[in-house]
Amino acid sequence: MTGSLRAYEHWVASYRRVWRGSVVSSVLNPVLYLTALGVGLGKLVNHGAHPLGVSYISFVAPGMLAAVAMQIASFEATYPVMASIRWTRVYHAMLATPLRIRDVLLGHQLYFASRVAASSGIYLAILAAFGALHSAYAILAWPVAILIGIAFSAPIAGFAAWAKKDSWFAALFRFGIVPLFLFSGTFFPVSRLPEGLRQLAYVTPLWHGVDLIRHLTLGTVTWGMALVHVAYLVTLAGVGLVLAERSYAKRLVL
Numbered sequence: 291m292t293g294s295l296r297a298y299e300h301w302v303a304s305y306r307r308v309w310r311g312s313v314v315s316s317v318l319n320p321v322l323y324l325t326a327l328g329v330g331l332g333k334l335v336n337h338g339a340h341p342l343g344v345s346y347i348s349f350v351a352p353g354m355l356a357a358v359a360m361q362i363a364s365f366e367a368t369y370p371v372m373a374s375i376r377w378t379r380v381y382h383a384m385l386a387t388p389l390r391i392r393d394v395l396l397g398h399q400l401y402f403a404s405r406v407a408a409s410s411g412i413y414l415a416i417l418a419a420f421g422a423l424h425s426a427y428a429i430l431a432w433p434v435a436i437l438i439g440i441a442f443s444a445p446i447a448g449f450a451a452w453a454k455k456d457s458w459f460a461a462l463f464r465f466g467i468v469p470l471f472l473f474s475g476t477f478f479p480v481s482r483l484p485e486g487l488r489q490l491a492y493v494t495p496l497w498h499g500v501d502l503i504r505h506l507t508l509g510t511v512t513w514g515m516a517l518v519h520v521a522y523l524v525t526l527a528g529v530g531l532v533l534a535e536r537s538y539a540k541r542l543v544l
Contacts, residue, residue, distance in 0.1 A: 293389045297397020300384070302404070312409075320413045323354055324420050327477070344424075344508060351422035352507040353476035355413050355431060356438055356499040359406050363439035364446055364467050366402045368459045371450035374398070375541055382542065391538050399443060399531070406439030407432070417507070425509025434506065434520075438499035441523040444530030448537040470496040475504075498522045 305312075327350050374380040384394050414432055417423055449462070473483065474496035480488055491497050502519040505511040 291396075293393030294396035294400060296387075297384055297389060297393050298400040298404075299397075300380070301398060301401035305401070305405075312405075313412075317412055317416070320354065320358070320416045324351060324416065324422075327354075347420060348422050348424065348508065349504070350477055351417045351420065352431065352504040353500045355410060355417065355435055356496060356503050357471050357476050358413055359410050359435040359438040359499070360442050360470065360496055361467065362406050362409050363402055363443035364463070366405055367443040367446040368450045368462065369456065371398070371447050372453060372456055372459075375451060381538075385542060391542055392535060394542075395447070395531070395535055395538050399440065399447065402443040402447075403436055403440055406443075407436050410435035410439075423507050425507060427509055427511055428507040431503045431506045434499065434503050434523075437520070437523045437527065438495070441495050441499075441526040441530065444527050444534055446530075448530060448534030451534065451537040451541050470494055475500045495523060495526055 324347065327347075375382075381394050384397075385391065389397075411432055414423075414428070414435075418428075446462070450459070453459070473487065474480070474491055474494050476496075480491045480497060483491055498519040502511070502516055505516070
């Protein structure tokens, strides 16, 4: 673990140069999203039947928290990983030291988790300011958001290490991340989807994260289902790390 922390230290030191820009976006983006979707669109939605019997902002806000964790982790695990292998060759520099491939992988994953933790923590505080948190269990949404981030960053980092062209990331976001963002229960209940698409949504990792965070913030969580959600995300993260280590080894071992 010491080697992983050494690699993690590099990414933290690099982030100190650019943290101001990301903090601004981490604060501004959730405020704009919640104002437009929760307050603006919510005024129209709230005239009809409320999703889950709550106001629209209370419904959509936790979904946005889960989606933000997915988006940050997905972006951090694509271009920066490929750059570290092909362009800046940071990974190769690390491996020229006593660090092992596993140290390089886990160090970067710890950094991804830190980025998700910082942004989701800010987002959760903004949700509280908007009155979108209705239970003390909402504090558990923070570690769940971090787990969502790892569940995405681990397999995507493996894909990024394996990918031959950075243009492949456009396909990943267009046909993977964006559909998950739109159809995994972030903006409307998955039960409204047609038969077939509904079952498909239920097996997506983002739906598990959205559903768990939403019930935590509303105080309607059932712990049996919560364990199912957590087990799913932990399994995905674990499998993703194993596959990523293999992918890193193929690209970095001469």
